Amino acid sequence: MVSETLRHSPPGWLFTRSTTRDVEFGGRRLPRGTTVLYSPYLLHHAPASFPDPERFRPERWLSGEDTGRPYDAMVPFSAGSRKCLGDSFAMAQSTVAVATIARRWRLRHPPGPVAPVRPAVTLGPRSLRMICEPRGGGLGRQSRGAGDNLVDHT
Ligand code: HEM
Structure with missing residues (x-):
């Protein structure tokens, strides 16, 4: 991944x-x-x-x-x-971060178009809204209301 x-x-x-x-x-x-x-x-x-x-x-x-x-x-x-200089560290850190988050949460895009990646000094989405849903088994925090699980990374 x-x-x-x-x-x-x-x-x-x-x-x-x-x-x-x-x-x-x-x-x-x-x-x-x-x-x-x-x-x-x-x-x-x-x-x-x-x-x-x-x-x-x-x-x-x-x-x-x-x-x-x-x-x-x-x-x-x-x-x-x-x-x-940090390639091995970055790979280890990213792998642990993705595994830790994905174990508890299912992430998906809200309905509608997904913003394309844009080239600047780095390449990436300039805005990324994701819906986080707790996975089964009670590991994730439960939603307290509408929008509670919406993460807006800008
Ligand atoms: C996914 C994460 C990362 C990516 C994609 C990445 C990518 C890169 C790239 C492409 C370069 C070479 C730039 C060039 O040729 O001009 C670079 C240089 C460098 N990176 Fe990373 N990096 C990441 C994470 C890190 C981390 C976590 C550290 C430190 C802990 C780090 C430290 C450095 C340093 C010190 C240089 C300069 C090396 C030199 O010029 O001799 N990077 N990085």
Whole structure:
């Protein structure tokens, strides 16, 4: 679930690098000091690496499914010497957070259109209203009234 979220909608969707010397890259000669833009979003939506890329499909990360793509096709934390320092921590924290919340609550969108993700410094919904319903077994807090379980993340 966390991997597929980071693949489908990577918060960091566009980055730059500067060449520190003259290099040949992608069949082009780039002089020292050239700014190169690369997009994890576009890499994550390349059908050659991720078939049916627009579909949110957590199963694609099950063992046995993720063979055949280059190891650096998935770069939500970037790559190389400036790669995210907190990648392992972020994955562990997100997994624990999702598991803890989903154990107690079922989250769903209110009826109506869902706001599309919008690119800014990060990529994400600028407003996300969700309805939280306690799961069975009495683990969740009971609703006290209309709107009590509506979470508005803006
Ligand atoms: C899902 C959560 C996160 C995502 C998607 C993410 C993504 C990224 C990306 C893409 C970069 C590289 C930026 C670039 O190349 O210009 C980066 C850098 C960095 N991240 Fe994260 N990050 C996350 C969480 C964290 C956490 C939890 C920490 C610290 C505990 C952290 C610390 C850093 C640091 C210090 C850098 C700079 C590394 C450097 O320039 O040498 N990140 N992050």
